Amino acid sequence: MQEANLVQGLPKKKRPQCSTGVRAANGQTATGHSGMGNNGVVEDLARSFPPNDNDCGCAELNAISNAMDAGIDLRGAVIITVEVRGPESPTGKHGQRKAACSVCAAVIEELEMIEC
Numbered sequence: 183m184q185e186a187n188l189v190q191g192l193p194k195k196k197r198p199q200c201s202t203g204v205r206a207a208n209g210q211t212a213t214g215h216s217g218m219g220n221n222g223v224v225e226d227l228a229r230s231f232p233p234n235d236n237d238c239g240c241a242e243l244n245a246i247s248n249a250m251d252a253g254i255d256l257r258g259a260v261i262i263t264v265e266v267r268g269p270e271s272p273t274g275k276h277g278q279r280k281a282a283c284s285v286c287a288a289v290i291e292e293l294e295m296i297e298c
């Protein structure tokens with residue numbers, strides 16, 4: 183995903199582990215990254231689904247927050263998350279799809295979004 187490549191070059195401390203893209207049914211898009219925080223609505227929703235292994239730091243939640251803040255209609259929106267690794271990373275994980283954790287999956291379902 184393009185978004186993952188944009189952040190790939192960041193120094194390791196600033197580079198997120200994951201990038202998420204949201205595409206609404208009407209074509210509007212939003213992106214998010216892990217560890218970047220959430221809006222209050224998403225944070226509260228996510229915290230209502232324990233256990234919260236990633237402490238609401240998931241890229242999915244940040245992307246949903248950004249989409250919500252931009253006024254994007256999330257119902258029926260498609261959401262996809264990919265791994266981000268540095269250019270020198272030998273793991274080959276960069277750009278690979280990553281499944282949502284239990285909390286994100288619950289939030290995605292609650293908002294009637296579609297995990298891709």
Ligand SMILES: [Zn+2]
Nearest residue numbers: 240282283286
């Ligand atoms: Zn998650």
